Amino acid sequence: MNLITPILALFILNFIIFLIILDFNKSRKNLKEPLITFLVPCYNGEKTLKCCIESIYNSYNPNKIELFVIDDHSIDNTTNILKILQKQFKFKIITNNRNLGKTKSINSTWRKAKGELIWIVDADIILNKVSVNECLKRLYSNDKIGAISCKYKVIKKSLLSWMVGLEYNMMSFVNSAYNMFPKGAFLIGGCSVYRKKAFLDINGLKNNMISEDMDSGLRLWKKGWKVEQSFNPILTYSPETIKKWLSQKIRWSAGGMQCFLSNPYLFIKNPLTILFVLIYSIGALLGAIEVTSLPFLNISYFVSILLLFLINLPYIILEIDSFKEIKKLYYLFPFVIIYYPIFLIISVFGFFKGFFSYFTLNKSRRGW
Amino acid sequence: MNWMVFFSRCYIKMSSQNKLKIKLIFGLMLLLFGLLINFFSANYIDYKDLDNINRNPDIILNQIDYPHPNVMIVLEIVIIFSFFLFVWINRKEKENLINALILLGLFSVLRGLFLPLTILGGLQGEGLLKGFTISNTGLFPSGHIAYPLIFLFNTKKFKLLFFVALIFVGYGLLVSQQHYTIDIFSSIIFIYAINSFMEKNIK
Numbered sequence: 001m002n003l004i005t006p007i008l009a010l011f012i013l014n015f016i017i018f019l020i021i022l023d024f025n026k027s028r029k030n031l032k033e034p035l036i037t038f039l040v041p042c043y044n045g046e047k048t049l050k051c052c053i054e055s056i057y058n059s060y061n062p063n064k065i066e067l068f069v070i071d072d073h074s075i076d077n078t079t080n081i082l083k084i085l086q087k088q089f090k091f092k093i094i095t096n097n098r099n100l101g102k103t104k105s106i107n108s109t110w111r112k113a114k115g116e117l118i119w120i121v122d123a124d125i126i127l128n129k130v131s132v133n134e135c136l137k138r139l140y141s142n143d144k145i146g147a148i149s150c151k152y153k154v155i156k157k158s159l160l161s162w163m164v165g166l167e168y169n170m171m172s173f174v175n176s177a178y179n180m181f182p183k184g185a186f187l188i189g190g191c192s193v194y195r196k197k198a199f200l201d202i203n204g205l206k207n208n209m210i211s212e213d214m215d216s217g218l219r220l221w222k223k224g225w226k227v228e229q230s231f232n233p234i235l236t237y238s239p240e241t242i243k244k245w246l247s248q249k250i251r252w253s254a255g256g257m258q259c260f261l262s263n264p265y266l267f268i269k270n271p272l273t274i275l276f277v278l279i280y281s282i283g284a285l286l287g288a289i290e291v292t293s294l295p296f297l298n299i300s301y302f303v304s305i306l307l308l309f310l311i312n313l314p315y316i317i318l319e320i321d322s323f324k325e326i327k328k329l330y331y332l333f334p335f336v337i338i339y340y341p342i343f344l345i346i347s348v349f350g351f352f353k354g355f356f357s358y359f360t361l362n363k364s365r366r367g368w
Numbered sequence: 369m370n371w372m373v374f375f376s377r378c379y380i381k382m383s384s385q386n387k388l389k390i391k392l393i394f395g396l397m398l399l400l401f402g403l404l405i406n407f408f409s410a411n412y413i414d415y416k417d418l419d420n421i422n423r424n425p426d427i428i429l430n431q432i433d434y435p436h437p438n439v440m441i442v443l444e445i446v447i448i449f450s451f452f453l454f455v456w457i458n459r460k461e462k463e464n465l466i467n468a469l470i471l472l473g474l475f476s477v478l479r480g481l482f483l484p485l486t487i488l489g490g491l492q493g494e495g496l497l498k499g500f501t502i503s504n505t506g507l508f509p510s511g512h513i514a515y516p517l518i519f520l521f522n523t524k525k526f527k528l529l530f531f532v533a534l535i536f537v538g539y540g541l542l543v544s545q546q547h548y549t550i551d552i553f554s555s556i557i558f559i560y561a562i563n564s565f566m567e568k569n570i571k
Contacts, residue, residue, distance in 0.1 A: 006404055007401070007404050007405065007408065010397060010400055010401040010404060011401065013397055014394065014397050014398055014401055017390060017393055017394040017397060018394065018570075020390055021387070021390060021391060021394060021569070021570055022569060024386075024387045024390065025569070025570070231386055232386065310400060313393075313396070313397075314393040314397065317389065317392065317393050317396075318389060318393075
């Protein structure tokens with residue numbers, strides 16, 4: 001490891017930030033107030049569903065909202081909560097007779113949508129006015145934009161949620177830079193808005209994909225649509241236990257590998273995606289040095305930690321809202337020393353799992 | 369880390385000021401990048417045999433019979449004073465502070481890139497303390513002149529004060545023979561060019 005590594009890493013990071021600033025400086029106006037169809041698939045979401053539905057009605061004109069809540073055969077109190085909420089907000093409930101999963105639930109519903117836009121919101125997400133307006137501004141400033149995904153801001157309850165928040169920041173930060181490129185960013189699901197025409201073009205979500213959001217983004221690229229990432233955050237809950245976190249990481253990395261193997265020509269055709277890979281490669285390289293030199297505790301270990309600290313500094317600054325919160329910088333230490341290497345190892349494991357599963361198992365099943 | 373803590377004061381209402389936050393991150397990261405490149409360049413220059421390089425002829429320096437290195441301490445004080453004045457004037461206009469940080473970062477990156485390309489040879493003479501020679505590397509473009517100019521471009525009040533500081537620092541650098549003439553004028557052109565670029569794309 002020499003000086004080239006940090007110089008290269010900081011160069012790419014600065015280039016990414018410059019692209020984000022250019023994206024910010026674009027002037028966007030929206031004078032329209034279209035009818036939006038919100039689709040909320042939920043499975044055992046009794047804790048978060050109320051906040052989610054209330055936030056939807058608070059962030060946009062209630063007369064221009066068409067809301068479908070799809071109860072995916074929940075076994076907790078979700079059904080009762082929905083019935084109580086339905087008296088206050090007039091939305092439609094669709095109940096599945098058996099647990100179908102998010103993709104099938106949405107695919108069975110979206111054709112009923114009357115709105116110009118289809119907004120898929122997970123049950124653990126809290127929308128806000130600023131984010132909704134920004135998404136609309138982006139959509140109506142460019143007719144080629146087919147879909148927009150929102151940036152997450154994790155509701156912090158524990159150390160794990162802090163770490164997850166930093167990871168989400170990293171993901172959306174790099175992704176936002178792609179708004180300046182012709183094809184746009186990768187689509188991150190959870191809270192994403194589609195133009196109905198674009199959704200028709202790709203014929204909904206694919207049933208047999210693990211990360212159906214990323215896949216639909218890639219298919220939008222293929223059909224000539226652009227995908228963008230909004231930078232105003234929406235609130236979300238993070239995995240509460242380590243077990244759930246582990247399964248999420250494996251699912252995401254395996255899903256990413258599946259998308260890559262399903263659409264390899266898109267990555268080759270769009271060479272700018274290499275930048276995305278590069279920023280993660282440098283992070284991964286430094287992480288690999290950190291992991292391999294951990295048993296020896298030599299100079300490479302401490303240098304790699306210092307460099308990772310510098311590279312991850314922007315993500316913690318995004319979380320700090322005032323000078324009083326400057327103490328939050330300390331969260332970088334557990335992130336770099338503990339979370340990052342574990343995240344790396346789990347992701348590599350997930351990639352391999354996705355790779356082998358793609359070639360060996362039945363592809364028609366969602367979870368293989 | 370103190371500078372980072374200091375500049376993080378630049379934002380208060382962060383949830384509604386995403387752009388300002390990102391600009392602050394950009395400034396910090398650029399400064400880090402610039403410092404690394406400068407360090408890299410300095411290492412590269414160390415391999416060169418600078419003792420055998422003679423002082424270059426200069427249109428202004430040749431007219432000065434002997435250098436006045438003690439002027440440097442006054443220059444440093446003027447620069448530090450103008451820095452604090454700039455921060456105090458713009459304590460409520462955080463965006464000006466952040467723009468100055470980005471300008472400084474971009475300048476330091478460019479300076480780091482140019483340093484190994486233009487080793488002009490050391491100036492002869494002694495430093496502030498006897499026995500220490502004046503640094504003979506890192507001349508082009510001048511960093512000293514950059515500070516008052518950065519403050520001048522990013523403030524709306526007391527512009528005249530920063531202009532006087534700029535003239536004084538430029539004059540003092542020549543009298544004390546710390547820089548060649550080309551270093552000082554090139555630095556002014558660099559800062560002007562970066563500022564124009566920033567006004568178009570970043571501000």
